[in-house]
Amino acid sequence: MEPRSSLLLGRSDVRDLLGLTECIDAVEKVFRRQGEGKIPQSGVLGVTTQSGGLHVKTASLAGAKNYVAVKLNTNFPQNYTRFGLPTIQGVIVLYDADNGRVLAVLDSMEITIKRTAAATAVAAKYLARKNSSVAAICGCGEQGHAHLRALSVMFPLRKVYAFDIDPKASQHLAAELSRESQADIEPVRSLPSAIQSSDVVVTCTPAIEFYVHKEDVAPGTFIAAVGADDSHKQEIDPALLSWAKVVADSLEQVCSIGDTHHAIAEGLMRKEDVYAALSEVVAGKTAGRINETDIIVFDSTGVAIEDAAAATVVYEKALIAGIGSYFEFAA
Numbered sequence: 001m002e003p004r005s006s007l008l009l010g011r012s013d014v015r016d017l018l019g020l021t022e023c024i025d026a027v028e029k030v031f032r033r034q035g036e037g038k039i040p041q042s043g044v045l046g047v048t049t050q051s052g053g054l055h056v057k058t059a060s061l062a063g064a065k066n067y068v069a070v071k072l073n074t075n076f077p078q079n080y081t082r083f084g085l086p087t088i089q090g091v092i093v094l095y096d097a098d099n100g101r102v103l104a105v106l107d108s109m110e111i112t113i114k115r116t117a118a119a120t121a122v123a124a125k126y127l128a129r130k131n132s133s134v135a136a137i138c139g140c141g142e143q144g145h146a147h148l149r150a151l152s153v154m155f156p157l158r159k160v161y162a163f164d165i166d167p168k169a170s171q172h173l174a175a176e177l178s179r180e181s182q183a184d185i186e187p188v189r190s191l192p193s194a195i196q197s198s199d200v201v202v203t204c205t206p207a208i209e210f211y212v213h214k215e216d217v218a219p220g221t222f223i224a225a226v227g228a229d230d231s232h233k234q235e236i237d238p239a240l241l242s243w244a245k246v247v248a249d250s251l252e253q254v255c256s257i258g259d260t261h262h263a264i265a266e267g268l269m270r271k272e273d274v275y276a277a278l279s280e281v282v283a284g285k286t287a288g289r290i291n292e293t294d295i296i297v298f299d300s301t302g303v304a305i306e307d308a309a310a311a312t313v314v315y316e317k318a319l320i321a322g323i324g325s326y327f328e329f330a331a
Contacts, residue, residue, distance in 0.1 A: 005327065006102045006104060007104040007324045008324055009318055009323070009324045011107040011109050013107075013318065013323050018313060020117070020150060024118040024121050026309040026313050027115055028118075028125075030306065031278055031283075031305070034279040035279035035284075039062070042303060042304035042305055044056065051078060052078075053075055055229075056070065057070070057071045057073075058304050059305045059308040060097055065096075066097035067095065068096075069093070069095070069308035071108055072108075073088055073090030074088065074089050088108075090108040091105055091106065091108050092106045092307055106311055106314060108307070111310045111311060113142050115309070116143060116146070117143065117147045117149065118150055119306055120147055120151070120298065120300060121150035121154050123222075123278055123298040124298075126282060127281070128296075129220055129289065132155045132199035133158045134158065134161075134197060135151055135159075135160050135202065136160070136191075136194045136198040136202070138201065138202060138204065139203065140163070140164040140173040141164075141204070144169075144202070145177065147204060148173070151200060151202070152181055152182075155200070156182070157181070157182070159186070160181070160186070161186055162187045163189075165205075191211065192213070196216055197218075199221065199222065200223075201222070203235040204227050207227060207228075207234060208232055209234060210234045210235055213240070214237045214239045214240035214243060219292075219293040220294065222296050224300055225259045225299050228299075229301045231256065238259075238266050238269075239263075241262075241263040241299075244296060245295070245297070246260055246273070246275055247276050247278055247297070248299050248301075249277070249298070249302070249306075250303045251271070258301040259299050275296075
């Protein structure tokens with residue numbers, strides 16, 4: 001008889017088991033499979049509170065073994081200053097898609113951080129200029145650190161501008177990652193000039209008003225708009241989105257909770273104006289970057305297939321390595 005116990009994996013377990021490069025590979029493969037029509041689209045549900053909110057994302061993966069993954073994440077931007085707690089907290093529950101059994105419960109923080117940066121790296125591979133060497137990181141928290149590491153896998157960066165409304169955060173990123181990066185990392189207070197000088201721009205902040213302006217973005221720039229994962233968040237000028245090519249991690253999500261939805265709300269775009277879904281680009285159904293002058297925005301709201309791909313890597317490696325604790329709900 002098949003065992004009924006479930007595996008419990010904490011954040012340190014996930015961190016040890018999930019390498020950034022293998023996370024990038026897993027995310028690229030899952031987007032390709034979705035673009036080939038082998039994985040259905042997933043959705044997101046959410047509730048908000050006065051201080052934050054919770055979202056639920058689900059996805060199914062078919063392969064040698066069939067899985068269903070459900071991620072429940074809270075996002076409370078003031079947590080650190082108010083309570084000394086992380087902004088994002090949550091769990092991923094991994095099920096056997098053939099019989100519904102709970103296979104594992106995993107802390108979601110490390111997966112969320114790495115899979116988000118991995119999606120940006122995959123998008124940059126197809127949408128940024130091949131000779132990109134200068135990047136601007138807007139928001140120097142854990143996502144900023146992860147994104148710089150992920151972009152360094154894809155490009156030989158020589159210069160990085162680090163921006164945060166808290167100067168200590170950008171200084172910390174520069175000090176920490178200079179030890180492992182070949183790039184010159186410069187904390188900056190002037191964001192427009194940093195954006196103008198960059199091939200790749202990553203925005204990963206909790207901003208509710210846009211701060212990347214159309215006039216500050218040079219031809220050929222690739223922008224990964226990561227922070228707006230709820231309808232009240234915004235990082236990118238709607239006029240810029242209407243001018244650029246927009247590639248979505250999920251067409252439905254970017255039009256309802258991403259930066260794109262602000263441009264649609266202002267009448268500057270329609271859903272039909274979104275250039276492509278990333279899955280279509282990775283699968284080769286739609287061309288990525290066609291010329292050196294296009295401004296391309298990857299609107300990244302975070303999709304469940306990324307969580308599912310990363311979680312299955314962690315789970316299968318944990319089984320082999322004998323890592324984690326077992327428990328039974330029925331016990």
